[in-house]
Amino acid sequence: MSETNTAVSSVMPTYSRFPISIAKGEGSYVWDADGKQYLDYTAGIATCNLGHAPPTVKEAVKEQLDTIWHCSNLYRIPVQEQLAELLTAHTFADQVFFANSGAEANEAAIKLARSYAQKVKGTTGFEVVTFSQSFHGRTLATLAATGQEKIQKYFAPLVKGFRHLPYNDVEALDELIGPDTCGVLLELVQGEGGVIPADPAWVKEVERLCKEHDVLFMLDEVQTGVGRTGTLYAYEQYELEPDVLTTAKGLASGIPIGAMLATGKAAAAFEAGSHGSTFGGNPVAAAAGKSTLEVIANPQFLVEVQETADYFRSELENIAAASSAFTDVRGKGLLIGLGTTGKAIDLVNQARDLGLLVLVAGEHVLRILPPLNTNKAEVDFCIETLKQIAGE
Ligand SMILES: Cc1ncc(COP(=O)(O)O)c(C=O)c1O
Known part of the structure; x- marks a missing residue:
């Protein structure tokens, strides 16, 4: 084809x-x-x-087009702040970083995990653990995070700092946290990898080990998020308390957007200048996201x-x-x-x-x-x- x-x-x-x-x-x-x-x-x-x-999202986008389309993130953007407030009000998170896609949201999460280890904890931690058959995106870092060789083929050398363990395998969790581990990133249902839900006991153990070692427990909810699994985010059904969650796809009903949600403790690893994006949280995307969430979070x-x-x-x-x-x-x-x-x-x-x-x-x-x-x-x-x- x-x-x-x-x-x-x-x-x-x-x-x-x-x-x-x-x-x-x-x-x-x-x-x-x-x-x-x-x-x-x-x-x-x-x-x-x-x-x-x-219709409601279309109306919100049209209204935003009549107001302002784009504004640099060097200024406060009211509709972006309103979307962030909605996301934090409906989730575990205290703060949000806006990007334009799922891969970019995951890039932000990977950077946050490294910064949490290096800036907040004062270690040299850099390694993010991910799982076999996972999918985290197509940028150089996120394809290295992805646990599928076919996505990585011909893009050597891969970005360093990712280790893959078998998904849903409790015994392999002995190796979850190594001396350089700064975060663990996983999907609660592997979408691209065959629609495989995480085993609740396994994921609870992953969470427990992350907390024990003060390593960021990060959920990639790019595909599972925004109501797709029957709750606003799938972690609610697993009764988990993530440090970081990434969301994109459904967040603005098809207008490009991505977001990384984090607890205040994790978010403290970023400061002015740590990360940025020209379009991230653009007013039109934020207006679409806000009106989408107002419907779906009900x-x-x-x-x-x-x-x-x-x-x-x-x-x-x-x-x-x-x-x-x-x-x-x-x-x-x-x-x-x-x-x-x-x-x-x-x-x-x-x-x-x-x-x-x-x-x-x-x-x-x-x-x-x-x-x-x-x-x-x-x-x-x-x-x-x-x-x-x-x-x-
Ligand atoms: C779980 C997951 N993470 C990340 C991505 C990448 O998102 P995007 O294509 O918006 O970069 C996808 C896309 O399918 C996905 O399903």
């Missing part, structure tokens, strides 16, 4: 793109350039959590997400039990993985022909990421389509 891209477009072919052009999006649907409608259960990979062009909204997820999952369990095409249902909330016996990409292509967009997460997992405000009729369409491609 990349050859086709090179032939038809001047965009560098770094994505293996599906052969449709998306021309329009509204609610749970997108339309291709030929006017064909698709139920979009990819949500921009867990980004359009309120569907495409949600407890009633999250109850409804969980109800939709329960219904969806039980229907998927039925298909998995009845069909030899599917093996199991995994994930949390509306971050859903469906194990497949054949190649998942073949099912993705068949579903698209039938008007349903879904993704893969590895060779044998379909990844289904509906907008959080999807409805029963849409879920039923997805279920019927999956039954059809499974030959039921």
